[in-house]
Amino acid sequence: MNLSLTTLRAAYLAGTTTPREVFGVIAQRCEQYRDHNIWIYPLSMVELEPYFQRLESASAQDLPLYGIPFAIKDNIDLAGVPTTAACESFAYTPESSAFVVQRLIDAGAIPVGKANLDQFATGLVGTRSPWGACRNSFDASMISGGSSAGSAVSVALGMATFSLGTDTAGSGRVPACFNNLVGVKPSIGLLSASGMLPACRSLDCITIFALQCDDANAILTVAEGEDAADAYSRANPFANSTRHYGQWQGPLRMGVLAADQLAFFGHEDYAACYQKALDAIAESGVELVEVDFAPFIEAARLLYEGPWVAERYIATSPLIQERPEALLDVTRTIISAGDKGSAVDAFKAQYRLKALRKAATAVLASVDCLLTPTAGRPYSIDEVNAEPIKLNSNLGYYTNYMNLFDLAGVAVPTGFTESGFPFGLTLVGEAFSDRRLLSVANRIQQLLKLPLGKLQSDYQALSSVPVNNSQRIAVAVCGAHLQGQPLNWQLTERGGYLLSQTMSSPDYKLYALAGGPPFRPGMVIAPQGEGCAIEVEVWSVPASEFGSFVAGIPAPLGIGKVSLQDGSQVSGFICEASGLAGAEDISHFGSWRQYLAAK
Numbered sequence: 001m002n003l004s005l006t007t008l009r010a011a012y013l014a015g016t017t018t019p020r021e022v023f024g025v026i027a028q029r030c031e032q033y034r035d036h037n038i039w040i041y042p043l044s045m046v047e048l049e050p051y052f053q054r055l056e057s058a059s060a061q062d063l064p065l066y067g068i069p070f071a072i073k074d075n076i077d078l079a080g081v082p083t084t085a086a087c088e089s090f091a092y093t094p095e096s097s098a099f100v101v102q103r104l105i106d107a108g109a110i111p112v113g114k115a116n117l118d119q120f121a122t123g124l125v126g127t128r129s130p131w132g133a134c135r136n137s138f139d140a141s142m143i144s145g146g147s148s149a150g151s152a153v154s155v156a157l158g159m160a161t162f163s164l165g166t167d168t169a170g171s172g173r174v175p176a177c178f179n180n181l182v183g184v185k186p187s188i189g190l191l192s193a194s195g196m197l198p199a200c201r202s203l204d205c206i207t208i209f210a211l212q213c214d215d216a217n218a219i220l221t222v223a224e225g226e227d228a229a230d231a232y233s234r235a236n237p238f239a240n241s242t243r244h245y246g247q248w249q250g251p252l253r254m255g256v257l258a259a260d261q262l263a264f265f266g267h268e269d270y271a272a273c274y275q276k277a278l279d280a281i282a283e284s285g286v287e288l289v290e291v292d293f294a295p296f297i298e299a300a301r302l303l304y305e306g307p308w309v310a311e312r313y314i315a316t317s318p319l320i321q322e323r324p325e326a327l328l329d330v331t332r333t334i335i336s337a338g339d340k341g342s343a344v345d346a347f348k349a350q351y352r353l354k355a356l357r358k359a360a361t362a363v364l365a366s367v368d369c370l371l372t373p374t375a376g377r378p379y380s381i382d383e384v385n386a387e388p389i390k391l392n393s394n395l396g397y398y399t400n401y402m403n404l405f406d407l408a409g410v411a412v413p414t415g416f417t418e419s420g421f422p423f424g425l426t427l428v429g430e431a432f433s434d435r436r437l438l439s440v441a442n443r444i445q446q447l448l449k450l451p452l453g454k455l456q457s458d459y460q461a462l463s464s465v466p467v468n469n470s471q472r473i474a475v476a477v478c479g480a481h482l483q484g485q486p487l488n489w490q491l492t493e494r495g496g497y498l499l500s501q502t503m504s505s506p507d508y509k510l511y512a513l514a515g516g517p518p519f520r521p522g523m524v525i526a527p528q529g530e531g532c533a534i535e536v537e538v539w540s541v542p543a544s545e546f547g548s549f550v551a552g553i554p555a556p557l558g559i560g561k562v563s564l565q566d567g568s569q570v571s572g573f574i575c576e577a578s579g580l581a582g583a584e585d586i587s588h589f590g591s592w593r594q595y596l597a598a599k
Helices: 005-014 019-032 045-056 099-106 149-156 174-178 213-223 268-283 294-305 309-316 329-339 343-365 381-386 388-395 434-448 543-551 592-598
Strands: 039-042 069-073 110-115 162-167 182-185 205-210 253-257 287-291 369-373 407-416 422-430 472-477 497-503 508-512 521-525 535-542 557-563 569-575
Touching: 005 213, 019 045, 019 069, 019 110, 039 149, 045 110, 069 149, 099 110, 099 213, 110 149, 149 162, 149 174, 149 205, 162 213, 174 182, 174 407, 174 422, 182 213, 182 434, 205 213, 213 407, 213 434, 268 287, 268 369, 268 407, 268 422, 268 434, 294 343, 309 329, 329 388, 343 369, 343 422, 369 434, 381 388, 407 434, 422 434, 472 543, 508 592, 535 543, 535 592
Parallel strands: 069 110, 069 162, 253 287, 253 369, 472 569
Antiparallel strands: 039 110, 162 205, 182 205, 182 407, 369 422, 407 422, 472 535, 497 535, 508 521, 521 569, 557 569
């Protein structure tokens, strides 16, 4: 049984299966993979019965997640089920579900259970749990990646269509890489953290694991929403709404790391997978440019070497103060360091982080997104047990900086080693670039056409709705806004830059309008056969500044669509017919500059 959302929803709508039948198969798979230590608390059929009964009186057509099974990392609340954070002494039973969990249930999704994790979400390995190391879905001797270990493995092994994890340092991305999944680490606050036990409250976010990008976007669409009860919750801007998800089209410029900033920790297979993925992406027409990853690397070290460990201490207090023996040794060692910092240390780290963020912002502004390996290498469970802190640190090389910099990320599968172990890349962008990153990941998945999860379900066709860069808008200008002209500042001071100097299609007339200064032309569509091409400049303007730019344009001018000589259309200056009273036809000059030079 293929549990991708697309496939399962189609089966429900066609009436070829029911949620009871699906969960019967899931129960068999849970038993089959019991030794993988995926679950802390799987729901029994008795506990699932109210969910089944509710859906039996509902329509699959009306609920976007009707009967869709999902796993919940056990530091996220599900009403009536203990939340342990992989520490039995800490356990409590919430009366209500986390904000995100409730939204999913309201949409028809059914929880399979609470998934295993690195204790108190402290780790990227998936081995730090009294419930046992969560084994990798492809190789049981290898780590699954953590801390959202069980969440990822449950999807890869066909026990859930999607799952919820959390991510402070990479826990929504590393497990995706090691289990051939898409991992969405959303912008902080896009998904409410109400009902989530955080590792670091100011940084943590709920994440989504799915088999492919369409499923991930569909889940994100249901789960997102501003929550008044969560101080870190933020409203999603329109430019990042689900309407802007699809397949990225057109030019794409990705930042990649210089060879001396890459780290594969001696794993030649992962290094080869990385190069192979980059080659395929470049051959598809994507521009890859080297960027400086140094500020990201330094910020990554701050997460565990700096004062943010104090937030982990806060999250586990008072248990770590009163009963430190309740924590695993490695968890206690890491979290206990959070009691030793000072306010002076915290402010010094904030100052350094601010400087690093400024450098990182410049890097991200130069590309459509950053492209890095998700993890430098996988490790066996035995290797991690022998060196738990050092190897965990290695796993965070490409991930630890992200929430400190308030960025969004999407981990996407891109290949397998010669032994068949998964490898993947992570796309990185500024906060609220989630749909843009998912759309680029969609393009990569459509390019590589890899099987899904561990069960090797065939590649599924994804959304082909075309999307491109909605952060900037191309604007054609023909007069006072040209370079060197008196109103050009209205573009440059808004962060605009010149894209091209070109000609319009041969369908226009140009008039010198009455009045001024500043003196301005009006460009209008000519009667058929009477037009000519007009010289224009095409400028790129930040979408956030476009509204104020348009609002400042006086009548009779406005913004419409202008056809260029290459057949494309962009936003550009147009003129109302009523504004031509007293205007001089200067079309024969073909250019505002030529007209001015002739005066």
